[in-house]
Structure formats: C-alpha cells, structure tokens
Amino acid sequence: MTKTPSGTAPILALDRKLSKPLHRQIYDAYRTAIVERRIRPGQRIPSTRVLAVELGVSRFPVLNAYAQLLAEGYFESRVGAGTVVSGSLPEQSAWKKLAVGHPPRAQSGPRSVASRTSIRPKRETHAWLTGLGAFGVGQVAADQFPLHIWSNLVAKRSRSMGAKSFHYGDQMGTSGLRETIADYLRTARSLNCEAGQIMIVSGSQQALEITTRVLLDPGSHVWVENPGYHLAKAVLAVAGCQLVPVPVDQEGLNVAEGIKLSPKARVALVTPSHQFPLGHTMSASRRLQLLEWAQRSGSWVVEDDYDSEYRYESMPIASLQGLDVNSRVIYVGTFSKVIFPSLRLGYLVLPPDLVERFVSIRSLMDLGPSTLFQDVLSDFMGEGHFARHIRRMRTLYHERRTVLVDSIRRAFGSGAEVLGSEAGMHLTVVWRNQLKDVEIANRAALHHLWAWPLSHFYLGEARRSGFVLGFGGTPVEEIPAAVRKLRAIVAS
Amino acid sequence: MTKTPSGTAPILALDRKLSKPLHRQIYDAYRTAIVERRIRPGQRIPSTRVLAVELGVSRFPVLNAYAQLLAEGYFESRVGAGTVVSGSLPEQSAWKKLAVGHPPRAQSGPRSVASRTSIRPKRETHAWLTGLGAFGVGQVAADQFPLHIWSNLVAKRSRSMGAKSFHYGDQMGTSGLRETIADYLRTARSLNCEAGQIMIVSGSQQALEITTRVLLDPGSHVWVENPGYHLAKAVLAVAGCQLVPVPVDQEGLNVAEGIKLSPKARVALVTPSHQFPLGHTMSASRRLQLLEWAQRSGSWVVEDDYDSEYRYESMPIASLQGLDVNSRVIYVGTFSKVIFPSLRLGYLVLPPDLVERFVSIRSLMDLGPSTLFQDVLSDFMGEGHFARHIRRMRTLYHERRTVLVDSIRRAFGSGAEVLGSEAGMHLTVVWRNQLKDVEIANRAALHHLWAWPLSHFYLGEARRSGFVLGFGGTPVEEIPAAVRKLRAIVAS
Numbered sequence: 001m002t003k004t005p006s007g008t009a010p011i012l013a014l015d016r017k018l019s020k021p022l023h024r025q026i027y028d029a030y031r032t033a034i035v036e037r038r039i040r041p042g043q044r045i046p047s048t049r050v051l052a053v054e055l056g057v058s059r060f061p062v063l064n065a066y067a068q069l070l071a072e073g074y075f076e077s078r079v080g081a082g083t084v085v086s087g088s089l090p091e092q093s094a095w096k097k098l099a100v101g102h103p104p105r106a107q108s109g110p111r112s113v114a115s116r117t118s119i120r121p122k123r124e125t126h127a128w129l130t131g132l133g134a135f136g137v138g139q140v141a142a143d144q145f146p147l148h149i150w151s152n153l154v155a156k157r158s159r160s161m162g163a164k165s166f167h168y169g170d171q172m173g174t175s176g177l178r179e180t181i182a183d184y185l186r187t188a189r190s191l192n193c194e195a196g197q198i199m200i201v202s203g204s205q206q207a208l209e210i211t212t213r214v215l216l217d218p219g220s221h222v223w224v225e226n227p228g229y230h231l232a233k234a235v236l237a238v239a240g241c242q243l244v245p246v247p248v249d250q251e252g253l254n255v256a257e258g259i260k261l262s263p264k265a266r267v268a269l270v271t272p273s274h275q276f277p278l279g280h281t282m283s284a285s286r287r288l289q290l291l292e293w294a295q296r297s298g299s300w301v302v303e304d305d306y307d308s309e310y311r312y313e314s315m316p317i318a319s320l321q322g323l324d325v326n327s328r329v330i331y332v333g334t335f336s337k338v339i340f341p342s343l344r345l346g347y348l349v350l351p352p353d354l355v356e357r358f359v360s361i362r363s364l365m366d367l368g369p370s371t372l373f374q375d376v377l378s379d380f381m382g383e384g385h386f387a388r389h390i391r392r393m394r395t396l397y398h399e400r401r402t403v404l405v406d407s408i409r410r411a412f413g414s415g416a417e418v419l420g421s422e423a424g425m426h427l428t429v430v431w432r433n434q435l436k437d438v439e440i441a442n443r444a445a446l447h448h449l450w451a452w453p454l455s456h457f458y459l460g461e462a463r464r465s466g467f468v469l470g471f472g473g474t475p476v477e478e479i480p481a482a483v484r485k486l487r488a489i490v491a492s
Numbered sequence: 493m494t495k496t497p498s499g500t501a502p503i504l505a506l507d508r509k510l511s512k513p514l515h516r517q518i519y520d521a522y523r524t525a526i527v528e529r530r531i532r533p534g535q536r537i538p539s540t541r542v543l544a545v546e547l548g549v550s551r552f553p554v555l556n557a558y559a560q561l562l563a564e565g566y567f568e569s570r571v572g573a574g575t576v577v578s579g580s581l582p583e584q585s586a587w588k589k590l591a592v593g594h595p596p597r598a599q600s601g602p603r604s605v606a607s608r609t610s611i612r613p614k615r616e617t618h619a620w621l622t623g624l625g626a627f628g629v630g631q632v633a634a635d636q637f638p639l640h641i642w643s644n645l646v647a648k649r650s651r652s653m654g655a656k657s658f659h660y661g662d663q664m665g666t667s668g669l670r671e672t673i674a675d676y677l678r679t680a681r682s683l684n685c686e687a688g689q690i691m692i693v694s695g696s697q698q699a700l701e702i703t704t705r706v707l708l709d710p711g712s713h714v715w716v717e718n719p720g721y722h723l724a725k726a727v728l729a730v731a732g733c734q735l736v737p738v739p740v741d742q743e744g745l746n747v748a749e750g751i752k753l754s755p756k757a758r759v760a761l762v763t764p765s766h767q768f769p770l771g772h773t774m775s776a777s778r779r780l781q782l783l784e785w786a787q788r789s790g791s792w793v794v795e796d797d798y799d800s801e802y803r804y805e806s807m808p809i810a811s812l813q814g815l816d817v818n819s820r821v822i823y824v825g826t827f828s829k830v831i832f833p834s835l836r837l838g839y840l841v842l843p844p845d846l847v848e849r850f851v852s853i854r855s856l857m858d859l860g861p862s863t864l865f866q867d868v869l870s871d872f873m874g875e876g877h878f879a880r881h882i883r884r885m886r887t888l889y890h891e892r893r894t895v896l897v898d899s900i901r902r903a904f905g906s907g908a909e910v911l912g913s914e915a916g917m918h919l920t921v922v923w924r925n926q927l928k929d930v931e932i933a934n935r936a937a938l939h940h941l942w943a944w945p946l947s948h949f950y951l952g953e954a955r956r957s958g959f960v961l962g963f964g965g966t967p968v969e970e971i972p973a974a975v976r977k978l979r980a981i982v983a984s
Contacts, residue, residue, distance in 0.1 A: 008676055038682060040678075114709050117706055138660070151650040154646060154650040158639075158643040166634040167833050168833045168834060187535070188500045203859060205858055206859075341658065342657060344858070370836040370865070
C-alpha cells in the first residue's frame with residue numbers, strides 16, 4: 001500500500017480556448033500521468049468535488065472524465081479509500097513506448113563538482129555498523145528508557161504549541177534548555193559557563209563541523225588522537241586540514257609528542273573523559289600541559305566530552321573547560337548516549353568572544369535547531385527525570401560492563417587485555433599479538449556481532465589490534481554467549 | 493525558579509587516604525561549589541541516600557555534612573523540593589575574594605580563527621526580523637494548523653518507539669517519508685523522481701549548504717537572481733564562491749544576461765515558482781533556455797521551489813526538474829511554509845549519480861535527521877491531512893492576499909505597484925519613486941509591522957525599492973489597519 005498523500009491533484013493544465021472539451025482534457029491528463037507513472041497504482045485521486053474546486057470548473061466535466069477512467073480501468077473505487085489508480089493497469093505493454101518522460105537519468109556531458117568531494121571519505125558502510133544488538137557501539141538500553149514519561153512530555157509540549165513555537169526559533173537554541181544545561185554542566189562537570197555560551201546543535205558531529213568551519217582554514221594543522229574517532233578526522237580531512245596524529249598512552253594524548261610533531265597546531269581535538277577508542281582518562285598533569293601549550297602557542301583545545309556521565313571506578317575528573325582560564329577550550333557534549341541517539345541534540349560551550357562567529361556560521365548551515373525536543377528535554381531535566389535516568393543507567397551499564405569484562409577474561413585469558421572499562425558504554429579489548437581485526441569484524445557481523453575493529457581508528461600503521469565492544473544495548477544474560485561466539489570467530 | 497536538573501551531584505573528589513574526615517570533605521566540596529557559584533541558589537541537591545550511593549560511602553558522613561550546611565545556611569529545605577541551595581547565602585562579601593575559579597573570560601594572547609569567518613555576513617538581526625504578526629515574511633497561520641491531529645500523531649509515534657527508532661536513523665532520511673514525498677512530487681509538481689533520490693534535510697537552508705559543499709569550490713562562479721534571497725547568497729559567499737548577480741524581469745531570471753556575465757558559471761540558483769523577492773513565475777521559454785545553457789556549459793541548476801504549493805491565479809507550471817532530461821537539476825523543497833517553520837524538515841531531490849557524494853558530505857555534517865518528526869510527517873501526508881491542510885490554507889491565504897492587495901491599492905494608489913501576488917504567502921510592493929525602504933522598515937518595526945525592505949535583497953545598487961509583505965500570519969480583519977499604519981509611516 002503506497003503512502004501517497006491522498007487526494008493530491010496532479011498538474012492538469014486546462015485550456016479553455018482549446019477546441020478539446022474540458023472532460024477530455026482531464027481524461028487525457030490523468031491517462032498520461034498514469035501511463036508515465038507520475039501517479040502510481042494504489043495512489044488516491046481527489047474527489048470530483050475537490051478537483052472541480054482546484055481546477056475552477058464545474059463538477060460535470062470532472063464526473064464525466066472520472067466515469068470514463070473508471071470504465072477503462074485506469075481508476076478503481078475502493079471501499080473506504082475513495083477513487084484510486086487501478087492496481088492492474090491496461091496497456092502494460094504500451095508503457096515502454098509511451099514513457100518518453102523517463103529517459104535514462106545518467107550523466108550526459110561534462111559536469112563539475114567540488115574538489116573536496118574527491119577527498120571525501122567513503123560513506124561508512126562497514127558491516128559492523130549495520131545491526132542492533134551485541135557489541136554495537138553507541139547503542140543504548142532502549143527498553144530501559146522512561147519512554148512513558150518522555151512521551152507524555154512530548155505530547156504535552158506538542159499540544160500546547162503557540163504561534164511563537166511554530167515560527168523559527170533562536171539560532172542558539174531555546175533559552176530554557178540552555179539555562180538547564182548550563183546549570184547541569186557547572187554542577188556535574190565543573191564547567192565555567194553561562195547559558196549565553198551554550199549553543200544547541202544536533203549532536204557532536206554537527207558541533208565538530210561548526211567548530212571546524214569557524215576555527216580552521218584549509219592547511220591548518222590539527223592534533224588528533226591516534227588512534228582516534230574516525231568521523232571527527234573525516235570532518236577535518238574534508239575541510240582540507242592537515243591532520244597531525246599524536247599518540248595516546250594510559251594518560252591520554254601525549255602532549256610532548258604533539259609539540260614535537262607540530263608545535264603551532266591551531267587546534268587539538270581530544271576526548272579526555274574516555275579516550276576514543278582506547279578508553280583512557282586524561283591525567284590531570286596532561287590536562288594542564290595541554291592548556292599551557294594552547295596558551296603559549298595561541299591554539300584551541302576542542303574537548304569532546306562524550307561518555308563523561310557514566311563512570312564506574314572513580315569520581316569524574318573536572319573538565320578541561322573548567323580548568324582553562326584563558327578561553328582556549330571549546331567544549332562538545334551530546335545527549336545521544338544519555339537520552340537516545342535519534343533525538344539529535346547536543347551542545348557546544350563556547351568562549352564568550354567566539355559566540356558571535358559561531359552563530360553566524362551556524363545559522364547559515366541550518367537556521368537553527370527544531371524547538372519541540374529542546375522544550376521536552378528541558379522539562380525532562382528540570383523535573384529530575386534526567387538525573388534519575390543517568391543514575392539508573394549507571395547501575396545497569398556497570399553490571400553489563402562487569403559481566404563483559406569477566407566473560408572476556410574467561411574467554412581469552414592473558415592473550416587479550418581490556419582497556420577503558422572505567423567509564424562509558426563501550427570498552428576495548430586489545431590482543432597481545434597482532435590480529436586481523438577488520439577481517440574478523442566483518443565475519444562477526446555475519447553472526448550478528450557488531451564489534452568495531454581497533455585498527456580502523458589509526459592513522460598510518462595500526463600499532464595495536466583488537467575490538468571496541470559496546471555493552472549499552474546488550475542485556476547481561478546475552479553477554480557471555482556473545483563473547484563465546486566472538487571467541488569462536490577469532491579462533492577460526 | 494531555576495530549571496536545574498534536580499538531584500545532580502557536583503564533582504566531589506573524596507580521598508579516603510586524607511586525614512580529613514569524609515563528612516568534612518563533603519562539606520568543603522559543597523561549600524566551595526556554592527561559593528564559586530558552580531551550584532546556584534535554588535538549585536536542588538541530591539538526597540543523602542542518593543549521594544551516598546553516588547560516592548560509594550555510608551550515609552552517615554553525608555547526613556553529617558548536610559546537617560552542617562543546613563545549619564550554616566548554605567542549604568535550605570523546601571517543601572516539595574527537598575534540599576536546595578539557599579536563596580540568601582552567607583558570606584556574600586567573601587564571594588569576590590574566593591571566586592578564583594572565575595577570572596575574566598576575555599581573550600588573552602593571540603588566537604587564530606578561520607579566514608572565512610572574516611567574510612561571514614553579520615548575523616541577521618534587523619528589526620524587521622524580530623516580531624510575529626502583520627507582514628512578517630515566512631510566518632504561517634499557526635492558529636489554523638490542525639494541531640490536534642498533528643499532536644495525536646506525535647504522541648502515537650513517540651509512545652511506540654522501539655529499539656530501532658532510538659538508534660541513529662538513515663542518513664538520507666526514513667524510507668517511509670522519502671516514498672511519500674516522491675509520490676507527492678511526481679503528482680503535484682510533475683517531478684521525475686524515485687524515493688532513492690530524495691534526501692531529507694532540516695530545511696532549504698541546509699539543502700543549500702550541502703549543495704554548496706558538494707558542487708562548489710572557492711572561486712566557482714554562481715548565477716544568483718538579483719534581487720534574490722539573502723541567506724542563499726550568504727552561504728555562497730562564506731564558501732568563497734564568486735556571485736554573479738543576474739537581473740530578473742517578469743519572466744524570471746534573464747538567462748541571456750547570465751550568459752553574457754558568466755557563460756561558464758558552475759551553478760545557477762533560481763526560485764522559479766515564485767521568484768524571491770519579486771514574485772514572478774519563470775516562463776516556460778526561460779526554463780528551457782536555462783536547461784539548455786546548463787547542458788551546453790556543463791553547469792548545474794539549483795531549483796529552490798519554495799512557495800510552489802499556494803497558487804491563486806493559474807495552474808502551477810511544471811518544475812525545472814521535471815523538464816530536465818540531463819540530470820542537471822538539484823531540486824530543493826521545504827515544509828516550513830506548508831507545515832510550520834520550527835519543524836525543520838525539507839528535502840533535496842538529487843540526480844541519481846550525485847546521491848553518494850551528497851550523502852557522504854551530509855553525514856559528516858550532522859549524521860542524519862531526527863526520525864520522529866519524519867515518521868509523523870509521513871503519517872500526516874499518508875492519511876490525507878497534508879493535502880487537506882494545503883487546500884484549506886490556499887483558500888485562507890487567497891482571501892488574505894486579496895484583502896492585502898485591495899488595501900494597498902486603496903492606500904497607495906498608482907504610486908505603488910503590487911508584484912508576485914499570484915502565489916505564496918507574501919507579495920512585494922514596489923514604489924514608482926525611490927524610497928528609503930530600509931529606514932522605513934526599521935521605523936515600521938517600532939510599530940510592530942514587520943515589512944522587509946526590497947533594496948536589502950540587491951547585490952550592488954538597488955534598482956527598485958519597496959517592501960516584501962507577508963500575509964500568512966495576519967488575519968483578514970487586521971490587514972486594512974496594518975496597511976493604513978504602513979502608509980502613515982511611509983508618509984512621515
């Protein structure tokens with residue numbers, strides 16, 4: 001059953017000056033539209049009354065034309081659906097001959113596209129990205145989300161929309177949500193911020209895109225963690241930046257190495273709470289080194305603080321943004337992990353003197369974020385559901401994490417090492433010996449295991465191999481079997 | 493009352509090895525957070541039970557610390573809200589001294605930003621953009637929208653979200669909405685398209701941004717209509733393109749002039765259904781000339797088909813995309829005008845061989861659109877509400893349009909000419925003599941009239957002056973008085 005907007009009229013260019021009678025013109029127009037497949041079997045046709053009004057003619061020629069189209073089998077009447085295009089059309093054989101409106105749509109002649117699209121990375125279509133379930137990275141415990149509370153807030157906000165909320169909203173986001181987030185960040189992440197510095201975006205990807213556009217020129221040097229987050233590197237590469245891969249160790253990004261490689265890089269992009277993909281937390285001394293370098297070299301630090309909400313072993317470390325006294329840090333946060341990914345809401349915390357530049361670039365990109373979900377999220381946070389949900393999920397993910405770590409130790413023994421299990425919704429297993437992790441990940445996907453291969457996240461030669469394993473979307477009771485399945489695939 | 497996510501715990505770094513007792517560490521941490529204003533008056537504090545669990549300590553030290561903070565006036569108990577930070581804090585005078593965590597956040601030392609941000613246009617903050625009501629351009633009849641039906645669909649879709657709809661959606665958009673839009677466009681706009689060519693975006697602004705990034709390099713020549721849509725020109729300017737202003741007349745963009753000015757431009761950007769801002773419909777012969785030029789010169793045509801749904805005088809003309817047989821046209825559509833602007837949904841119809849390039853660039857920008865509203869819109873269209881809403885609004889806007897045109901003729905007589913009133917939700921009044929339209933528009937905004945000055949939309953010297961007047965959001969009975977008010981302002 002096609003989902004056609006029912007009752008939409010096709011373009012019928014009637015001409016009263018033609019000798020051809022109106023009913024015949026209507027008949028011809030519909031027949032041609034059907035034969036050319038512009039309107040399709042099952043698609044609803046406007047009522048004769050509606051079409052007469054649309055065309056500004058009396059109802060008689062319309063009735064006349066419809067009767068003929070029904071008689072010839074182009075239209076059929078369906079109970080409850082009114083008149084529709086017939087499911088079994090006449091002249092099926094004549095279609096090809098008549099379908100002159102549909103020549104092959106291949107390129108003809110030379111056409112130019114932007115040169116950046118030739119350096120674009122291929123769209124990520126790896127097998128390990130395609131499914132939901134065991135080990136899927138970035139997947140949340142959907143069945144544990146308080147959907148009933150959320151949906152009630154959605155319904156309430158939608159029903160009470162006024163003229164103001166119909167119109168374009170603030171390009172920075174709603175003031176309600178920005179205030180709420182500022183309160184949250186000051187409290188939970190010890191940020192130094194006011195609502196005026198917060199820009200609502202569609203997630204950390206858009207945050208990185210806007211930041212790249214505002215701060216970086218083609219050729220600018222950028223420190224990126226190696227291994228590091230592939231989609232952040234792709235944004236920078238498409239923007240023509242020079243990526244400087246800086247090694248990470250158990251203290252996070254190695255600042256001294258970065259300074260050796262590119263002392264004057266314009267930006268350093270880091271994930272200090274839970275380094276992606278190795279999972280280390282950046283140490284306090286590295287944080288201070290990084291800020292000191294940024295101040296000395298006139299550089300920026302982009303702090304992608306994903307996964308900061310879930311910590312299991314130790315108290316969170318204060319954010320780089322909160323430590324910074326020189327307005328060097330752009331802070332990126334997302335609700336994809338703590339609410340759900342398809343919400344598409346995140347935020348930037350900007351140095352006050354950059355707000356104007358960010359908003360002028362951002363507003364050209366999409367005018368601003370949709371307002372309804374911002375209002376709903378603000379309610380959800382303000383009424384305490386957010387803090388409660390994080391607490392519940394922390395307990396749940398802690399349990400899943402513990403079972404996963406135990407299962408991995410049991411399955412792989414001393415051949416593999418677990419990294420980054422202190423926080424977040426995924427951990428990384430590194431093998432002592434090199435392993436064809438991409439090949440194994442592709443095979444695992446055939447068995448519905450969505451493990452991400454570690455070597456994929458290196459620039460240049462991969463120094464380590466293994467898997468990034470998500471546990472957010474996998475119930476405790478399914479984890480041991482999934483790990484045993486992975487062991488069988490690794491062994492084979 | 494602050495909207496703090498209630499019960500969020502600040503970062504309390506307890507250290508069991510310290511000689512300082514735990515209750516004192518908790519007390520100190522809260523006191524410092526309050527004095528440094530990281531947590532603020534009225535903000536809720538987690539219950540002692542919750543905090544004890546968070547910190548992994550017994551409840552006694554927490555109770556002890558809270559008792560002291562309450563006694564000293566840092567905390568207070570509020571009925572129904574639990575414990576909050578006190579509204580009247582002690583040591584107000586000591587704040588400045590202690591607030592070492594909050595040095596001035598001004599820039600210190602040199603910092604570089606992207607050179608494109610220096611050519612960025614200033615954020616649009618003109619007085620005439622700020623209000624809702626008479627003459628506001630792009631404003632819809634919010635009170636006429638079937639909000640009850642819409643909200644029921646929103647609630648239904650939200651309540652029934654499953655694991656799949658929690659996770660990231662398709663970067664092109666949901667297949668349901670893309671099928672629905674393809675059906676609609678084939679029928680109502682005679683496009684040649686399949687769902688696979690349709691990319692869901694957040695509106696025509698994002699559509700233009702993505703198109704610019706895929707098709708254009710810095711320095712590429714682009715034909716833009718003169719006068720033309722300011723935000724489209726801003727996107728191109730920030731991308732470093734060379735704007736070629738091509739004059740428009742009553743047949744739309746003057747193709748012959750364009751060829752004289754820049755025969756090999758890579759892109760022509762047009763609004764053929766209702767030229768913005770003059771409102772002319774591009775004639776059939778100009779459409780063919782434009783497509784022929786594009787084919788000959790290896791160029792692209794970007795067809796921004798905003799306002800195509802509301803036509804009052806004549807039947808719609810088939811889209812450029814439907815006439816094109818050489819895959820030269822990128823078609824841009826939006827739901828901002830026919831549903832409401834804050835929905836943030838629109839679409840691109842792409843030549844099949846460009847789909848892969850578009851999606852790889854787009855997915856880096858924001859991963860993809862939020863799914864819920866796509867599902868809701870697909871339901872709204874599939875169940876016939878969309879076609880019905882457009883029909884109702886066409887009648888309503890037709891009436892508002894007619895009253896506005898009559899009022900203008902009565903108020904300004906032969907001194908002014910009305911253009912572009914055959915379609916859409918706004919028209920343009922052009923004065924025979926030059927007029928300081930920007931100045932008048934600023935003054936009109938003080939009287940709550942949101943007229944856009946025509947000269948603002950010219951590149952180079954404005955050849956005509958007047959106002960773009962929206963009528964979508966202004967009830968019939970308010971229009972004559974608003975026009976009389978505008979006349980008084982013009983005369984003064």
